[in-house]
Amino acid sequence: MIEVKNLVRTFNSGDRTIKPVNDVSFELEQGTLASIVGKSGSGKSTLLSLLGALDKPTSGDVAVNGVSLASMPDAKLTQYRRRDIGFVFQQFNLIPNLSAVDNVMLPMEFAGMRKAARLQRAKELLEQVQLVPEKHDRRINRLSGGEQQRVAIARALANEPKLILADEPTGNLDEQTGDHIIELLSALCRDHNTTILVVTHDRALANKTDRRFRLQQGRLTEEPVRNRATAAAAPV
Ligand SMILES: Nc1ncnc2c1ncn2[C@@H]1O[C@H](COP(=O)(O)OP(=O)(O)O)[C@@H](O)[C@H]1O
Ligand SMILES: [Mg+2]
Numbered sequence: 015m016i017e018v019k020n021l022v023r024t025f026n027s028g029d030r031t032i033k034p035v036n037d038v039s040f041e042l043e044q045g046t047l048a049s050i051v052g053k054s055g056s057g058k059s060t061l062l063s064l065l066g067a068l069d070k071p072t073s074g075d076v077a078v079n080g081v082s083l084a085s086m087p088d089a090k091l092t093q094y095r096r097r098d099i100g101f102v103f104q105q106f107n108l109i110p111n112l113s114a115v116d117n118v119m120l121p122m123e124f125a126g127m128r129k130a131a132r133l134q135r136a137k138e139l140l141e142q143v144q145l146v147p148e149k150h151d152r153r154i155n156r157l158s159g160g161e162q163q164r165v166a167i168a169r170a171l172a173n174e175p176k177l178i179l180a181d182e183p184t185g186n187l188d189e190q191t192g193d194h195i196i197e198l199l200s201a202l203c204r205d206h207n208t209t210i211l212v213v214t215h216d217r218a219l220a221n222k223t224d225r226r227f228r229l230q231q232g233r234l235t236e237e238p239v240r241n242r243a244t245a246a247a248a249p250v
Contacts (some may be wrong), residue, residue, distance in 0.1 A: 022071060040234060044209055099144050114151070142168065159187055
């Protein structure tokens with residue numbers, strides 16, 4: 015369960031103050047797949063950074079399973095970022111000259127897992143995201159965009175995070191690959207009770223989520239979506 019309360023983030027640019035996150039409040043039940051849509055510059059990435067403790071709010075707070083981020087000392091925040099959250103960004107944030115499997119093993123190394131266990135789990139995760147085994151040892155910069163995004167998702171899953179924050183995960187991908195990434199995120203929510211918050215420009219993706227939010231000049235509103243269960247049950 016995530017509770018976001020009156021979150022504000024301001025930036026000073028020159029003699030101007032901008033407020034890309036302006037009094038944002040919402041709650042997400044565990045296991046929800048939610049999307050945030052909004053124009054470029056509307057504050058989506060800023061909001062995700064606050065939820066992922068990559069940045070600190072000007073005011074307001076985020077509570078994860080009842081624990082407030084504002085009250086956490088920096089060491090705890092680092093732990094929260096590494097253990098409780100999986101990040102999937104458009105730019106992949108992978109290490110380009112390491113292999114796919116080494117990239118996926120990295121968060122598990124931070125978490126103190128032994129090497130043999132890390133290797134086994136990394137290979138399982140790469141299979142789960144359907145990266146063919148012969149590409150597991152290939153360097154990231156020799157994989158396609160879709161393959162890199164699969165590796166990024168596998169890496170985000172490494173420590174079984176309760177929350178996945180995805181910033182335009184299908185942005186660089188062709189439609190078919192994007193669809194596959196959506197299916198993958200959706201299955202994760204279902205099978206692992208993972209909460210996923212995904213920022214997207216992709217209408218198809220936004221329509222497949224349980225809840226959809228819109229950010230407009232720092233203000234968040236919720237929009238109705240067709241419930242996934244209802245959509246699946248509806249006759250074609
Ligand atoms: N670190 C920063 N310092 C100053 N301004 C920033 C910073 N990060 C984001 N901004 C500004 O905040 C606004 C929202 O940015 P962002 O959250 O990246 O929007 P989005 O992800 O919706 O495109 C933009 O005007 C951007 O220039
Ligand atoms: Mg952004």
